[in-house]
Amino acid sequence: MQAPLTDADVLERIHAKKLIENVDHMSPTYLEGIKRILTVSADTELISAPAYWHAARHAPNLNSFGSAIAIIQDELGHAHIAYRLLRDLGVDTEELVYRRDPVKWKYPYAFDVPLDSFYELIVANAFYDRAGYTLLGDIAASTTFGPWKRALVKVDKEETFHLRHGEQWMRKLAPDPAEHERLQNAINWMFLLTVEWFGLPDDLKKHTEQLNFGFKGKSNDELRQTWMSTAVPLCQELGFAVPAHFDDAGKRWVVDCAFPAAFDEGKKRWLLEDGAISWDDVMQRWKRRGPKNEAFVEHVQRGNRQLAKLLEVA
């Protein structure tokens, strides 16, 4: 699919406060950029389904299992929206979803680390879905791509439900010392993974078109601040320790430990005693992918292959 305009044409339209509605309104740079960010969003939503399912099986009762399954269903719906938009932009989504090498998927590394308990699912709802809400809320408010902006109205509401689900359970369990400790253990490895979620710091970021063309409104560091501004107070209110605080002098949330840091994904433990590592090191970990990458992508792709076999026989 060809994008016929120049970057200058696109910027002129954006500066005139007009939304980009289809490929005819795009330049090749805009088209490639919006496909890149949509792929990250779609992959993130889709892979959250097997990741959450892995933990939902540990739900303590039928009601909480039902809530977890409803969240998974929502995520699949959100993924469908983003892949549908990609298809409208000429992307072969069958190839993208069902035949892509797992290591080439574009979701945050955090989802590659398995959620092995209901406690970890709760914290994922409170942390990861909050990250999704932060990112998508910004896109809904600011994106110049009209179809995505409109589609996100419902997604935004549903992500609120997900993060409230996590918060509600954290509030319910926190007063019990034993439950508090179990949640704290989950927070210990999941907090920094979510701080990482927002990507490279602004001064290292390569794809400047995301802000130049207004795919989103806030930079990675600004979004990280937004997330910390609610995630850290939630933890503090419930008596959970997190390595972050608000710096009054700098008027920003700061991480109190070595960051970024090396992560022992087998033990789910940050190697903070080794000191900070470079973002290049983090990028290598992200690109290598984590322990459940292959299994979760396989979970998504297996059904499609099985259906194809059935159709061949028929």
Add this chain to the structure above:
Amino acid sequence: MSASRQSRLERPPAAPPEYPRGVVWDALREVGDPELGVSLVDMGMIVAADVSCEVARVRLTYTSMGCPAGEMIDADIRARLLAVPGVERVEIEIVWDPIWTTARLTEDARDALSLLGVSV
């Protein structure tokens, strides 16, 4: 009889609190469905609601059995009604008659849902 016991007996009984007309319904209009944000009243999920003698009573139905947001809705209703002056307790009864259908949606709910891309 002690002086204090006598004093209690002589005190006239406290008048039951009076509540503005529709106070519970008005409060419930501020409670949204957790997944859609549309008020529970406009969603047609509130079958009956009233308040007397410090107790707010709500008859509530869900849009489906096994509603995944049930616990959240319950908590939200309690939190909002306990903020109504003169309400000390909230009783919620889940009912399945009348059964919920889209016919229970108000026009406001239909408009809000259509903006969310939900066809009704």
